[in-house]
Amino acid sequence: MLDTTVGSSPARRPRKSLGQHFLTDTRIANRIVAAADPSPADTIVEIGPGSGILTRRLVQVAGQVVAVELDPALAARLSERIGNPDNLKVLPADGRTVEISALFDDGGPYKLVANLPYYAASPIVRRFLEAALHPTLLVVMVQREVAAAMCAPPGSMTLLSVATQFYAVPSVVTQVPARSFRPPPKVASTVVKLVMRDKPPADVDDTSEFFSLVRAGFAAPRKQLRNSLVQGSGCPAEIVSPVLEAAGIDGQRRPATLTIPEWAALNTGWPQNTPRHRDLRPTAGSDGRRHHRTR
Ligand SMILES: C[S@@+](CC[C@H](N)C(=O)[O-])C[C@H]1O[C@@H](n2cnc3c(N)ncnc32)[C@H](O)[C@@H]1O
Numbered sequence: 066m067l068d069t070t071v072g073s074s075p076a077r078r079p080r081k082s083l084g085q086h087f088l089t090d091t092r093i094a095n096r097i098v099a100a101a102d103p104s105p106a107d108t109i110v111e112i113g114p115g116s117g118i119l120t121r122r123l124v125q126v127a128g129q130v131v132a133v134e135l136d137p138a139l140a141a142r143l144s145e146r147i148g149n150p151d152n153l154k155v156l157p158a159d160g161r162t163v164e165i166s167a168l169f170d171d172g173g174p175y176k177l178v179a180n181l182p183y184y185a186a187s188p189i190v191r192r193f194l195e196a197a198l199h200p201t202l203l204v205v206m207v208q209r210e211v212a213a214a215m216c217a218p219p220g221s222m223t224l225l226s227v228a229t230q231f232y233a234v235p236s237v238v239t240q241v242p243a244r245s246f247r248p249p250p251k252v253a254s255t256v257v258k259l260v261m262r263d264k265p266p267a268d269v270d271d272t273s274e275f276f277s278l279v280r281a282g283f284a285a286p287r288k289q290l291r292n293s294l295v296q297g298s299g300c301p302a303e304i305v306s307p308v309l310e311a312a313g314i315d316g317q318r319r320p321a322t323l324t325i326p327e328w329a330a331l332n333t334g335w336p337q338n339t340p341r342h343r344d345l346r347p348t349a350g351s352d353g354r355r356h357h358r359t360r
Pocket residue numbers: 083084085086087088089112113114115116117118119133134135136139158159160161179180181182183185
């Protein structure tokens with residue numbers, strides 16, 4: 066079914082730069098909300114509410130909804146559009162940088178629901194997965210390829226798979242064709258549910274060092290793991306090979322085949338004070354200075 070009350074605004078065009086593809090299929094909207102299993106006891110954070118197709122459903126079933134919208138014009142109109150519900154708080158802010166603790170009064174448990182803008186989907190998901198004050202559950206719509214990487218099993222894993230599955234157990238809720246949006250995007254989408262783990266699937270003392278090593282391991286994903294690690298860490302094979310051997314991992318395997326516990330074993334065996342990752346691709350920051358990539 067088509068929701069004709071949202072997704073269009075005669076006064077203004079959707080802003081492509083903000084990834085504004087508004088969902089118009091009410092069945093998909095209902096499925097997204099149902100996947101979050103909201104109850105009156107729940108606080109729900111929604112990133113990018115847009116015209117409110119999800120928000121209007123969420124306020125009916127959740128105790129409190131906090132909506133974070135970067136477009137100030139959409140943020141200003143959201144509450145009125147959906148009937149000024151008492152349990153809605155709208156913040157005109159960026160989901161990539163918003164202070165998470167400032168979203169709630171009590172800092173209690175919350176769930177995150179979002180039809181994310183494609184350009185910012187990965188940083189927003191990563192930010193909430195890694196936050197000290199993280200949600201218990203995320204239901205997010207992302208580009209189909211991103212969803213596939215998040216949910217990939219060993220054999221097809223990428224850095225994003227490891228980064229997602231370290232924190233959460235992912236599953237696909239539903240596929241969403243481009244015609245379900247106005248304007249239709251050029252790509253298909255998938256709704257993914259991420260249930261946060263109580264603890265990671267392997268013991269890791271320092272997550273930043275762990276992900277540095279994983280990133281090095283995926284420096285050349287089509288190469289054998291040993292060569293990819295040499296390239297990504299900047300350490301010679303004489304250092305990398307014994308670490309692989311001690312962890313019981315065949316260096317001829319592809320990086321995509323490693324499980325998270327195997328990455329953790331490599332990280333544990335990596336010699337102290339030896340670089341885990343070198344980044345040879347400095348990026349220009351918005352302030353014009355050169356920045357090195359960080360996770
Ligand atoms: C794909 S649309 C989804 C809109 C609405 N939830 C829906 O399902 O129709 C993405 C929304 O995120 C907003 N947005 C874009 N970048 C954002 C950011 N960095 N932080 C918060 N919201 C953002 C856009 O303005 C837009 O409203």
